[in-house]
Amino acid sequence: MSNAVMKQPDSGGTWVHTGDLVAGDINLRPSISVIGLGYVGAVSVACFANLGFRMVGADVVEAKVESISNGVSPIVEEGLETLLRDGVSRGLIEATTDVEESVRQTDITFLSVGTPTAADGGCDMKYVRAAAQSIGRALKDKDGYHLIVMRCSVPPGTTMSVVVPEVEAASGKELDVGFGVCFNPEFLREGVAVNDFYNPPKTVIGASNPRAAAQLAAVYRVVDEKVLMCSITGAEMVKYIDNVWHAAKVTFANEVGRLCKAVEVDSHEVMNIFVQDTKLNLSPYYLKPGFAFGGSCLPKEVRAVEHLAEAYQIKTPLFDSLMASNKLQIEEGLKMVRRFAGKRIGFLGVAFKCDTDDLRESPALELMAALLQEDQQFSAFDPNLRVSSSTRSHFEYMRHARPHLANLMDKLPEVLRPSIDDVLDSCDVVVVSHARDDYRRAILHRRKGIQVIDLVRLFAELPDDPDYHGISW
Numbered sequence: 001m002s003n004a005v006m007k008q009p010d011s012g013g014t015w016v017h018t019g020d021l022v023a024g025d026i027n028l029r030p031s032i033s034v035i036g037l038g039y040v041g042a043v044s045v046a047c048f049a050n051l052g053f054r055m056v057g058a059d060v061v062e063a064k065v066e067s068i069s070n071g072v073s074p075i076v077e078e079g080l081e082t083l084l085r086d087g088v089s090r091g092l093i094e095a096t097t098d099v100e101e102s103v104r105q106t107d108i109t110f111l112s113v114g115t116p117t118a119a120d121g122g123c124d125m126k127y128v129r130a131a132a133q134s135i136g137r138a139l140k141d142k143d144g145y146h147l148i149v150m151r152c153s154v155p156p157g158t159t160m161s162v163v164v165p166e167v168e169a170a171s172g173k174e175l176d177v178g179f180g181v182c183f184n185p186e187f188l189r190e191g192v193a194v195n196d197f198y199n200p201p202k203t204v205i206g207a208s209n210p211r212a213a214a215q216l217a218a219v220y221r222v223v224d225e226k227v228l229m230c231s232i233t234g235a236e237m238v239k240y241i242d243n244v245w246h247a248a249k250v251t252f253a254n255e256v257g258r259l260c261k262a263v264e265v266d267s268h269e270v271m272n273i274f275v276q277d278t279k280l281n282l283s284p285y286y287l288k289p290g291f292a293f294g295g296s297c298l299p300k301e302v303r304a305v306e307h308l309a310e311a312y313q314i315k316t317p318l319f320d321s322l323m324a325s326n327k328l329q330i331e332e333g334l335k336m337v338r339r340f341a342g343k344r345i346g347f348l349g350v351a352f353k354c355d356t357d358d359l360r361e362s363p364a365l366e367l368m369a370a371l372l373q374e375d376q377q378f379s380a381f382d383p384n385l386r387v388s389s390s391t392r393s394h395f396e397y398m399r400h401a402r403p404h405l406a407n408l409m410d411k412l413p414e415v416l417r418p419s420i421d422d423v424l425d426s427c428d429v430v431v432v433s434h435a436r437d438d439y440r441r442a443i444l445h446r447r448k449g450i451q452v453i454d455l456v457r458l459f460a461e462l463p464d465d466p467d468y469h470g471i472s473w
């Protein structure tokens with residue numbers, strides 16, 4: 001079998017017939033029902049049939065069922081009709097309005113009904129609920145284990161709090177005994193959905209048990225061997241966050257465009273260069289939740305761009321929201337510290353980030369300044385910040401540049417400690433604002449009872465520790 005052959009359209013631009021290329025006997029492959037034959041469902045039916053799976057599509061709309069049954073695409077989507085026609089002629093695609101029957105006839109059910117916006121702006125769950133009830137009724141009369149794969153975009157928690165209870169109530173069966181559940185978000189782009197199916201940007205599976213995870217991963221193996229496994233709620237959230245990110249990218253680019261046009265710079269010249277930076281711009285960098293941004297550049301330049309837009313009377317609401325959102329993150333940190341009012345607070349990390357002594361617009365200083373105003377006791381350590389004649393000049397700069405921090409600058413030489421241990425020995429709560437190995441070690445081996453406020457995600461695996469508190473996790 002060659003994935004290269006499978007993933008390429010033939011010279012005529014239609015999709016290469018691949019079913020025979022899939023390893024294994026067709027009869028051993030699970031059969032799949034797809035509930036909801038819209039953009040997502042129709043593509044799934046066609047593409048999985050093309051890989052040799054027996055597919056049964058189900059929809060409440062008769063016209064869609066008739067269309068799929070006749071190998072005619074119900075939507076405009078390149079390559080779809082060829083695959084549907086091929087699947088129907090090979091006897092691998094059927095469609096029905098009898099949703100329950102489609103479930104009874106198959107081993108796996110993909111759920112891809114619509115989840116439109118509800119009147120209150122949330123997610124309307126009525127189609128998901130109705131489809132889950134149909135699946136449940138079908139499973140009541142079906143022997144053996146069944147796998148349900150949720151493909152709709154829904155708020156985190158929906159699969160376990162809506163789909164599973166509906167299926168359990170209607171079937172009388174128990175999750176992970178009578179049936180398993182996966183959440184498998186759909187990332188296809190309309191217009192190039194068939195191509196995306198065979199070349200997915202990623203395949204994500206959140207599963208209720210390892211058997212369900214393995215069963216679904218096996219279905220996808222031919223198109224993607226490197227499936228990303230996560231929790232069900234994680235998988236649900238991934239889909240939402242992906243789309244918010246894509247929307248943020250479009251909006252960002254359009255604000256750049258409006259501003260560039262006003263200042264007579266070619267926005268495409270700027271963004272063509274911007275996108276070539278895969279180290280800082282288009283990369284995981286800056287994309288992990290943590291503490292607020294600060295330093296000598298980001299806040300200053302964001303303010304400058306906001307000012308520029310205002311001067312040219314260009315509206316840039318996304319840019320304008322950045323400083324306000326950053327301030328909220330500092331307030332979030334402060335809220336966490338205030339939960340321990342009256343306790344002795346210790347800070348590990350003072351400069352605006354690791355490996356620098358630059359105090360300019362350091363968010364940790366904002367926390368300290370607030371505590372100082374509230375007469376809260378605190379100490380601090382930063383290996384790059386020892387009080388000497390040079391740091392005193394630094395403090396002088398801060399006193400003038402950030403007048404609201406002037407009192408703190410006077411106090412800082414007094415609260416700075418020479419070592420991590422000096423801070424930990426004299427605090428009840430430690431606030432960590434830099435991700436360093438010596439801080440990680442110190443936190444793991446700290447005296448029992450010291451509360452930890454982690455602003456930087458010190459540990460990939462969250463500690464099982466009631467005294468540990470993360471800012472955004």
Ligand SMILES: NC(=O)c1ccc[n+]([C@@H]2O[C@H](COP(=O)([O-])OP(=O)(O)OC[C@H]3O[C@@H](n4cnc5c(N)ncnc54)[C@H](O)[C@@H]3O)[C@@H](O)[C@H]2O)c1
Nearest residue numbers: 036037038039040059060113114115127130131152153186
């Ligand atoms: N369209 C996309 O590009 C895309 C991409 C990723 C994820 N999604 C998500 O996938 C889901 C489906 O999207 P879509 O665009 O295919 O929706 P769609 O509205 O095109 O199709 C949904 C289908 O479900 C059918 N349906 C509704 N209730 C039913 C029921 N009880 N039983 C059987 N069929 C029923 C409808 O008749 C309709 O044909 C949504 O949650 C959507 O957010 C869509």
